[in-house]
Amino acid sequence: MLELKNICKTFNPGTINAKTALNELNLTLADGDFVTVIGGNGAGKSTMLNAIAGVFPVDEGSIVIDGQNVTRLSEHRRAALLGRVFQDPMMGTAPTMMIEENLALAARRGQKRGLKWGITPLERADYRELLRTLDLGLEDRLTSKVGLLSGGQRQALTLLMAALKQPKLLLLDEHTAALDPKTAAKVLELSEQIVQENHLTTLMITHNMKDAIAHGNRLIMMDAGRVVVDIAGEEKKKLTVPDLLALFSRASGSSEANDKLLLS
Numbered sequence: 127m128l129e130l131k132n133i134c135k136t137f138n139p140g141t142i143n144a145k146t147a148l149n150e151l152n153l154t155l156a157d158g159d160f161v162t163v164i165g166g167n168g169a170g171k172s173t174m175l176n177a178i179a180g181v182f183p184v185d186e187g188s189i190v191i192d193g194q195n196v197t198r199l200s201e202h203r204r205a206a207l208l209g210r211v212f213q214d215p216m217m218g219t220a221p222t223m224m225i226e227e228n229l230a231l232a233a234r235r236g237q238k239r240g241l242k243w244g245i246t247p248l249e250r251a252d253y254r255e256l257l258r259t260l261d262l263g264l265e266d267r268l269t270s271k272v273g274l275l276s277g278g279q280r281q282a283l284t285l286l287m288a289a290l291k292q293p294k295l296l297l298l299d300e301h302t303a304a305l306d307p308k309t310a311a312k313v314l315e316l317s318e319q320i321v322q323e324n325h326l327t328t329l330m331i332t333h334n335m336k337d338a339i340a341h342g343n344r345l346i347m348m349d350a351g352r353v354v355v356d357i358a359g360e361e362k363k364k365l366t367v368p369d370l371l372a373l374f375s376r377a378s379g380s381s382e383a384n385d386k387l388l389l390s
């Protein structure tokens with residue numbers, strides 16, 4: 127479903143601020159893979175997701191999504207293939223628009239028909255059912271402005287919207303990091319539910335190693351712009367947090383794993 131081949135990306139090349147964020151990065155995901163991504167600050171995790179989404183062109187390498195080479199495709203053109211949820215709950219939704227308008231926009235992504243003709247009763251009933259699956263009471267607030275929702279409610283809605291058009295890939299970048307622990311757990315549980323129900327191929331960045339172990343069928347660790355650990359299946363199920371710390375120290379040649387991997 128995804129193939130990253132020898133991806134290199136250096137920001138501000140040739141200047142004193144030059145920073146190689148991705149360094150011959152290789153990663154292949156099978157259809158339905160749910161991969162958790164961990165690594166220290168600056169390891170290149172967000173840059174990898176941004177490269178996949180086409181936020182900037184990469185310097186070298188190729189990106190193939192579901193058999194389509196998208197390396198030179200604009201961010202806009204790739205958007206139809208992807209669902210994204212960011213750390214900031216303010217980013218994924220339009221705050222001055224109603225819940226149902228946000229859903230309708232997500233549903234009409236890539237279509238000519240905008241919101242001009244309004245939302246049909248059938249669509250409205252669909253959205254109500256979808257929102258009911260979140261179990262947050264949002265099904266009774268279709269016409270509430272999204273800006274009035276809590277951070278957790280917004281992230282849950284953003285997840286729904288990201289999954290609505292059956293994206294080839296779902297990209298989650300620390301999407302629960304800004305939420306209180308209880309809400310974070312709830313949103314994570316919803317993520318799991320949405321990924322499973324829609325059979326979505328998913329990359330989920332987290333700084334929480336317990337979450338990285340508990341979710342997904344595969345775990346990768348990044349360091350210095352490449353994948354340094356890749357564990358799947360039964361082996362992943364047996365992982366513990368101390369195992370991960372030891373792996374990180376070995377892979378990055380650093381004894382400061384505890385500092386760099388921000389435990390929670």
Ligand SMILES: Nc1ncnc2c1ncn2[C@@H]1O[C@H](COP(=O)(O)OP(=O)(O)OP(=O)(O)O)[C@@H](O)[C@H]1O
Pocket residue numbers: 137138145146147165166167168169170171172173174
């Ligand atoms: N737009 C940019 N311009 C310049 N440098 C950048 C840019 N984006 C990222 N970088 C640099 O690239 C490196 C990798 O950053 P990235 O955001 O991918 O790290 P990360 O693994 O997501 O870290 P964190 O866990 O802190 O979110 C860092 O050194 C960062 O400063």
Ligand SMILES: [Mg+2]
Pocket residue numbers: 171172173
């Ligand atoms: Mg990041």
